[in-house]
Amino acid sequence: MTDVTTEHHEYDVLIIGAGGAGLRAAIEAGQRGLKVGIVTKSLLGKAHTVMAEGGMAAAMGNVYPEDNWMVHFRDTMRGGKYLNNYRMAELHAKEAPDRVWELEQWGALFDRTKDGKILQRDFGGHRFARLAHVGDRTGLELIRTLQQKVVSMGTDVFMECKVLQLVHDAEGRVAGCVGYWRATGEFVTFRAKAVILATGGAGKSWKFTSNSWESTGDGHAMALWAGAKLIDMECVQFHPTGMVWPLSVRGLLVTEGVRGDGGVLRNSLGERFMFNYVAPMFRAETAESEEEADKWYDDHSAGRRAPELLPRDEVSRAINTEVKAGRGSPHGGVFLDIASRRSPEFIRRRLPSMYHQFMELAGVDITREPMEIGPTCHYIMGGVQVDADSQETAAPGLFAAGEVAGGMHGANRLGGNSLSDLIVFGRRAGIGAAEYIEAGSVATSYNQGEVDEAIAEALAPFERSDGENPYDVQHDLQEMMQSNVGIIRNQSELDAAIIALDEFTVRVKNVSVKGGRAYNPGWNLATDLPAMISVSKCVTNGALRRQESRGGHTREDFPNADPELGKLNFAQTSDGGHWDDPVSVVESPILIMPDELKALLEEDK
């Protein structure tokens, strides 16, 4: 091995990822006096959090005083089809309001109610208007607020640094990581007493996704390789409203806020088809007629909620069915219409980015004509299994928060619950890491062999002269996952996916890259591919094992929910710790809820 530098840094807490969860964890650990470093694959402030639009859910009761954490907890569990880690859902519902108010102390400027409180908007699956927001750019407000707080604290941020792998000590505790600077291609090692993964999602393994290039499941994969467990990996959220045209922007997110603010879904016959897709568990609280639904927008006591605001899994499946039945829009989606229902001024004020996005990219004026939309891979509910209170994983010294962690959202996430997830559990991961360090049993050594192996593997594509272009491998992987492990699944397609993933594993070992190491996107992609393959395998494994339909996981050959399967998560572990090692899947019973929380859900039973 030649030309390998040995830049090295040491921290108490190393945080991988600089989205909402990572930054919130950094603030917490920093305020507890720990030396904190943050590593991010992009520039600070560009993480995927920035794309969140509609808002963050917190039962502050500013618009509907009858809202409280118990209702929020119930909505979250129902939305997740009861597969959730109840304790996470409980902590989230209880703590989200304080986390939102705290952002205002750090400079966030939310939209206001008439009496000067934080305004809250309606979203799918939430009984009351509950989402604190800033127009349709809430994620930008969140990340900028946290970023400015972190900068004012003087925290070290390592930008455009790709982490390849976690490194252990002699006793098997997580002791840091190895990565490289994208700008130069030089390698760097970090040693830390505790590592917090806050790497976000994995949507880039699908062809149509709202996720950016970064969402390659690095954290999911690194946790798996390092000895942690991944749960619920089959539960992938396809957001109902992604753009479908032009093709180059297919998958780009259209906020649920459009429906929260009165937008409705229609098929090519002009029907508001969602009235035909109200599942039994939601019937009691969903409007039966357009008149009733339309009254509800202004006053939630005057009617029941519009069916367009059912949880995302329900709406995505309905759109999929309409398109398959031949009632789709010209480019293979359905119509999302707010133009005929709200004034142009209202639309431009409430949904400025959407107005801008459709005008500039599709030449569509959403104040005058409907949008064409369809489902897009948006979020992975599955992730690293963590202790709800501390966010500690099964790998000692390793913590996970945000999208990379599993359990909070069960089988389906409600819109608005992810931004609040980031700040609630980012903070808890910071505390968890601090308490772990205080307890004293932290990593004492650092396995140089793991570092050398990761570096050798990262450099291998330069040594192959006639291998495959990594972009071709990524493209084919996305096509395969989209068609075989997409929104509706079945045994034969999943079997085919398993075989295909073995072939992809071979192809990844044979990619070659041209050029040097300095800012070389082809090489960067080559080093992302192992994680993408690992995560794709786990999603497929989980989907094969879960022989039922629940939330974001739909099996056409098992169309109903199975109460027995609803009592367990499928947990996956790596047999050897290397990315191409086999993965074991075991049944992991869900946590048993205490009676007082069960009582909150009783009315559903």
Place this chain on the structure above:
Amino acid sequence: MAEVTMRVWRGDANGGDFETFTLKQNEGEVVLDVIHRIQATDAPDLACRWNCKAGKCGSCSAEVNGKPRLMCMTRMDTLPKGTVTVTPMKAFPIIRDLVTDVSFNYVQAAKVPALLPPPMPEGGYRMFQEDVERGQEFRKCIECFMCQDVCHVIRDHEENKAHYAGPRFFIRYAELEMHPLDQNDRRDLIREDMGLGYCNITKCCTEVCPEHIKITDNAIIPLKERVVDAHYDPVAWLGRKIRRKPKTSAADAAVQPAP
């Protein structure tokens, strides 16, 4: 079949040259789509920065036919017919190809004294929509740094970076100065160290802002008035001398206890 021809600058800090790529034309594509197709085929090592591809993160700033643009929001069919030239932002040092070293902006960000609010009352602060709206306009900023790129104070004068924050940070200072909760005082800092006086309001920054923030009219001009009033108004001057608020540094402001 219709084709597009792209002339892309390639090189690093030591120099470089244009490379020309000809590809088939696809309906509805933006400049970034074409760059991505070049990466996926002819030049996998073509460096460009991007994240969201939706005009929300401000990563893919470059100069398209000589004008700062977000590549993800620039439709190919809105550009004049013929070869499209793509170059990196000029005001920042080159890392490679279309990627520049924008660390100047992060250095400036670290100098900003943080918000200093009063203690939060039970149930949160009360602020009114009309009071937060002024700051919200500036908080739309996606940090694409194109206003910095186009600002002639630093675009053509590298030496000015030492004492000039640039339009992106003038809107940040304006936002904080207009923030309903802020008790910090940054006026001397803005005048003395951030170089507000260098701006001679040519509005180049406003013209390139992809978020249509009225940088000059709504931030820089009011900020100039505020700073100048504070400095030259004899009553204000006396007031400052008698009961000068302690100057709060970013580090001091940061040690506020969490609630």
